[in-house]
Every structure is written in C-alpha cells, then in structure tokens.
Amino acid sequence: MVLGSNMFNSVEELFIDIGRWKPQKAVMPKNNHNQPLLRRHLKNPILSATDWPYPMNTVFNAGATLLADGSTLLLCRVEDRRGHSHLCAARSENGIDGWEIDPQPTLMPDPKNYPEEIWGIEDPRITYLSDLDRYAITYTSFSRGGPGVSLALTEDFVTFERIGDISPPWDKDAALLPRRFDGLWKLIHRPTTIGMGAHIWIASSPDLRHWGDHRLILEARKGSWWDANKIGLSPPPIETERGWLMLYHGVRVTAAGSIYRLGLALFDLEDPAHCLLRGDEWIFSPEETYELSGDVDDVVFPCGYTVQPDGDTLYLYYGAADTTLALATGSIREILNWLEEHGRPFVPYVE
Numbered sequence: 120m121v122l123g124s125n126m127f128n129s130v131e132e133l134f135i136d137i138g139r140w141k142p143q144k145a146v147m148p149k150n151n152h153n154q155p156l157l158r159r160h161l162k163n164p165i166l167s168a169t170d171w172p173y174p175m176n177t178v179f180n181a182g183a184t185l186l187a188d189g190s191t192l193l194l195c196r197v198e199d200r201r202g203h204s205h206l207c208a209a210r211s212e213n214g215i216d217g218w219e220i221d222p223q224p225t226l227m228p229d230p231k232n233y234p235e236e237i238w239g240i241e242d243p244r245i246t247y248l249s250d251l252d253r254y255a256i257t258y259t260s261f262s263r264g265g266p267g268v269s270l271a272l273t274e275d276f277v278t279f280e281r282i283g284d285i286s287p288p289w290d291k292d293a294a295l296l297p298r299r300f301d302g303l304w305k306l307i308h309r310p311t312t313i314g315m316g317a318h319i320w321i322a323s324s325p326d327l328r329h330w331g332d333h334r335l336i337l338e339a340r341k342g343s344w345w346d347a348n349k350i351g352l353s354p355p356p357i358e359t360e361r362g363w364l365m366l367y368h369g370v371r372v373t374a375a376g377s378i379y380r381l382g383l384a385l386f387d388l389e390d391p392a393h394c395l396l397r398g399d400e401w402i403f404s405p406e407e408t409y410e411l412s413g414d415v416d417d418v419v420f421p422c423g424y425t426v427q428p429d430g431d432t433l434y435l436y437y438g439a440a441d442t443t444l445a446l447a448t449g450s451i452r453e454i455l456n457w458l459e460e461h462g463r464p465f466v467p468y469v470e
C-alpha cells in the first residue's frame with residue numbers, strides 16, 4: 120500500500136486496501152531435532168495472484184499430475200473476488216517454475232446443469248486411471264446444502280466429462296485410487312457426520328457413479344491432539360511397495376483460529392481399508408510467513424503430488440494460507456522409514 124500516491128481511485132478503495140493489511144506474524148525458531156521429511160522449495164511460493172493472466176483473488180490447493188511428456192500439470196483452485204472458486208491449469212517443464220497458465224478458467228462451475236456447484240468448485244485431486252486412459256478429478260462442489268464430492272474425467276485437461284456429484288453434502292477431501300480391487304473402484308473421502316465428527320472413509324463402486332460399502336478407515340483423535348476432531352485426506356494416496364502412503368491433514372482448533380498440519384498413515388496395498396501404521400506426530404506445519412499469514416492464516420494444504428523419474432523424489436504441492444501455492448520435496452523411502460520407526464497400528468472405533 121502506498122499512501123499519498125494516486126494508486127487509489129477513491130477513498131473507499133483506499134479503506135478496502137487498509138482493511139486487507141495486517142501485521143506479519145513473526146517466524147519463530149523451531150526446536151525440531153529430526154531431519155525435516157518435507158523440505159520447502161527456495162522459490163516458494165511458486166505461484167501467486169500476480170502470476171495470473173486474469174483478475175482473481177487467490178490461487179491455492181492444486182491437484183497435480185505428470186503428463187505423458189514428463190511435464191507437470193497443476194489444476195489450481197482459483198478464488199475470484201466474489202469468493203467463488205473455479206479450476207485453472209498451469210503447466211511447467213520442471214514442476215518448479217516457467218509455468219504456463221491457461222489464459223481463461225479451465226473448468227468453471229456449471230450450476231445450471233449441476234446445481235451443487237452454485238457456490239464454486241474447489242480443492243481438486245487428480246488420479247490417472249490407466250484402465251480408462253483418463254484422469255479422474257475429484258473436487259468439492261459448494262452446494263446450498265454444504266460441500267459435496269463431484270467427479271469429472273478428462274484426457275487432456277481441455278475438455279471434461281462431468282460425472283456430477285457422487286456424494287450428498289457434507290463431504291469433501293476425496294480422491295480415487297488408480298485401479299480396481301476385485302472389480303470395484305475405491306474412493307477415499309471425508310464425510311462429516313453429526314455426533315461423530317470428520318473422519319476418513321472409503322467407499323466402493325462398480326462404475327464410478329454408484330457408491331456403497333462405506334467404511335471408516337482413519338479417525339480423528341480427541342482432546343489436545345494436533346489431529347483432534349477433524350482430519351481429511353490431503354493428496355491422493357501414494358502407491359508404494361510397502362502400502363498406500365497417505366498424507367492427511369489434521370485441524371487443531373485454537374482460540375486464535377485453526378492450524379492445518381500434515382501427518383502420515385499407511386494402508387494395506389491389497390486391502391486399502393486396512394490401516395497398517397499411523398504416526399503420532401505431525402510432519403509438516405505452517406512455519407514460513409507465506410503459510411502463517413494470508414486469507415486464512417496457519418494453513419498448509421496439499422491436494423497434489425508428483426513422483427520424479429527416480430521413483431523416490433516426491434514433489435508435494437500445497438496451498439499456503441489459502442493464498443498462494445507452494446512446493447515441498449521429500450524422499451518416499453525416508454518418509455516410509457520414518458513411519459515404520461514412529462508409527463503404530465490404528466484400529467477404527469477402538470482408540
């Protein structure tokens with residue numbers, strides 16, 4: 120903000136800008152003697168509002184995938200200045216910089232045909248389904264009844280086949296597993312149930328449209344835990360030889376607001392409803408200024424990852440403070456080793 124300049128067309132605009140200004144939080148030194156499992160990229164945040172080819176408010180919570188030519192595609196959640204979100208694709212050779220952003224929104228809400236999208240579409244997760252030779256995009260449709268899960272398929276991120284809503288509200292944080300199990304597709308999702316809270320479930324479907332056999336697979340803890348009362352899947356589970364590696368977010372509600380952090384769990388490769396291990400400690404938490412301050416303070420929220428050609432290096436794309444997009448990298452092998460050392464089995468309904 121430059122006071123005394125002629126940047127503002129009216130006194131109202133000046134006051135709107137003053138209203139947006141807030142003091143930056145101090146970045147406090149940490150006392151973490153473990154090697155960080157996820158390391159922030161020096162170029163963070165890698166994408167922000169000033170990169171966008173059209174007017175908008177914020178860019179965050181992107182789904183991610185590698186394309187056939189090895190380049191990276193991010194399907195970003197872009198919030199406009201009404202507060203409604205749409206999706207916009209950004210492509211890069213190295214997944215770090217040189218992003219080419221679609222000049223117009225890539226996927227807009229279509230409330231005429233899909234009334235559940237009336238207040239926007241948010242938080243896409245991408246899973247490549249090799250059987251169908253299509254990318255499946257699960258996203259949150261913000262309906263009058265609350266957030267629900269919607270599904271669209273695409274070959275090229277240019278045209279999309281909308282399947283529509285696959286859950287009633289309240290449900291979100293959903294992703295498909297990439298293959299069928301005994302002929303059934305599997306969806307990880309996070310319904311919020313009255314009296315029970317917000318936990319991670321799995322559902323099955325023969326055709327991607329009809330979903331049943333709902334099972335609770337990972338429960339939010341209670342009390343003072345970092346992941347008490349509300350958890351949700353972050354990016355789609357990562358297939359490894361030791362199981363499905365799940366990064367999930369836990370929400371700690373404090374007097375000053377919520378803190379969104381990340382933890383780890385591992386699920387059986389052939390029975391993804393079966394949790395093998397869960398870590399007690401979070402592994403990634405808001406620390407940098409761009410994570411501590413923004414439209415929503417204290418949020419790290421990944422919706423997408425890619426695995427680099429070495430088969431081990433993870434690029435995790437996360438929304439920072441619901442304002443920008445950032446990148447953290449890690450080694451899948453190191454993450455699994457940590458979980459084997461620090462994790463313990465988790466049994467739903469028992470702990």
Ligand code: BMA
Nearest residue numbers: 180241242415418420438441
């Ligand atoms: C969650 C989702 C995310 C958002 C996060 C923090 O409930 O709505 O889109 O990033 O809250 O505000």
